Amino acid sequence: MPAERIGVSVRDTGKAADLAALGLRVRVGDFQRPETLAAAFEGAEQVLIVSGPADPAPHRAAIDAAVAAGAKRVLYTSHMGASPDSEFIATRSHARTELDLQAAGVPFTVLRNGFYATTTAWTLRPALDTGELILPEDGPVSWTAHVDLVDAAVLALTEPERLSGVTPALTGPESLDYQDIAAIASELTGRTITRITVPDEEWRQAMRTGGMPEGAVELTLGIFRASRRREFAAVDPAMERLLGRQPVTAREVLAASLTG
Numbered sequence: 300m301p302a303e304r305i306g307v308s309v310r311d312t313g314k315a316a317d318l319a320a321l322g323l324r325v326r327v328g329d330f331q332r333p334e335t336l337a338a339a340f341e342g343a344e345q346v347l348i349v350s351g352p353a354d355p356a357p358h359r360a361a362i363d364a365a366v367a368a369g370a371k372r373v374l375y376t377s378h379m380g381a382s383p384d385s386e387f388i389a390t391r392s393h394a395r396t397e398l399d400l401q402a403a404g405v406p407f408t409v410l411r412n413g414f415y416a417t418t419t420a421w422t423l424r425p426a427l428d429t430g431e432l433i434l435p436e437d438g439p440v441s442w443t444a445h446v447d448l449v450d451a452a453v454l455a456l457t458e459p460e461r462l463s464g465v466t467p468a469l470t471g472p473e474s475l476d477y478q479d480i481a482a483i484a485s486e487l488t489g490r491t492i493t494r495i496t497v498p499d500e501e502w503r504q505a506m507r508t509g510g511m512p513e514g515a516v517e518l519t520l521g522i523f524r525a526s527r528r529r530e531f532a533a534v535d536p537a538m539e540r541l542l543g544r545q546p547v548t549a550r551e552v553l554a555a556s557l558t559g
Contacts, residue, residue: 300457308339330357336364345456347374353388353518355395362396362403374408374455375400376448379441379468380531381411386524388517397465408455408462413443413470413538414531416549419480420556426492427557432481433495435502438526439474441534444547447471451541467537472546474532483550487557499523 302321308328309315319325328339330351340346346365351357358375365373381393400407419442426432451469455462475483481494497505499520506516525531538546 306343308336330361333357333360333364336361337368340365340368340370343368343370345372345374345459346370347452347456348376350376350378350393350396353392355392355399358392358396359399362400366403366405370405372406372408372459373400373403374410374452376452377409377411377465379411379413379470379533379535380525381409382530385530386528387521387530389521390525390530406459406463408459409465410448410452410455410462411466411468412448412451413468414440415448416442416444416471416547416552417556418442419477419549420553422477423480423484423492423553423557426481426484427488427490430491431493431495432477432484433497433502433505434477435499435520435523436496436527437477437523438529438532439476440526440531441468441470441472441474442549442552443469443471443538444552447538447542447546451538454541461541468533468535469538469541470533470535470546472534472539472548474534475549476526480549480553483553484557487550487554 302323306324306326307315307318308326310327310329312325312327315325326339327335329335343365348358348361362373375396377393377397378390380387380390381397383391383394385391397409400409423432448469478494481492485492503516503520
């Protein structure tokens with residue numbers, strides 16, 4: 300597809316100068332400032348809404364703006380755990396936005412993305428120094444690589460017949476808990492990293508003491524509670540069928556992050 304047929308909407312156009320240099324149309328578009336979206340989406344045949352904060356209101360504004368701009372199809376990056384009764388606030392928000400999109404009156408695609416595998420590298424950072432991965436009780440997660448989710452989104456935009464409506468869970472090839480992640484990290488780095496499970500309240504207090512904002516503490520605890528309920532455990536073959544290859548593994552993502 301010619302670059303001039305692709306547009307991006309960003310809060311700060313200066314940070315998208317590399318895209319503009321390729322010939323893409325770059326415009327200001329901010330979910331939190333709905334008045335910017337009409338110009339951002341003008342002329343778009345399809346709009347892919349990349350989800351932002353754990354709040355359905357800005358996403359609803361983006362959907363409304365896309366429809367008002369004449370988009371014939373709207374796509375949204377949701378989550379495999381989207382459910383109104385999820386333990387994780389973000390997946391509850393996704394469930395609400397999915398309903399808003401289905402009610403918008405235009406063809407749509409909900410990309411139910413697996414949990415980002417890069418989360419594991421971020422969580423491991425303190426353990427790389429201390430040798431101890433201290434976290435609340437968790438459960439298995441089908442960690443998914445960004446590169447695979449990007450390819451899936453491109454296919455959804457360019458071959459709409461392959462992904463329409465609410466997709467199956469677009470996941471990595473296996474489910475791993477943080478005991479597994481600690482073992483992989485130990486092998487990759489050559490240093491023993493021990494997984495230590497602590498009660499939720501003990502972890503909460505430690506994070507507060509360390510300066511993590513209260514909202515971030517509760518958001519993160521929601522992830523652990525949801526994983527304990529196996530909300531992110533499913534491994535679906537949809538991604539492999541879509542891409543025509545095995546999805547990238549969590550080990551490969553960690554290897555690139557920890558040793559690359």
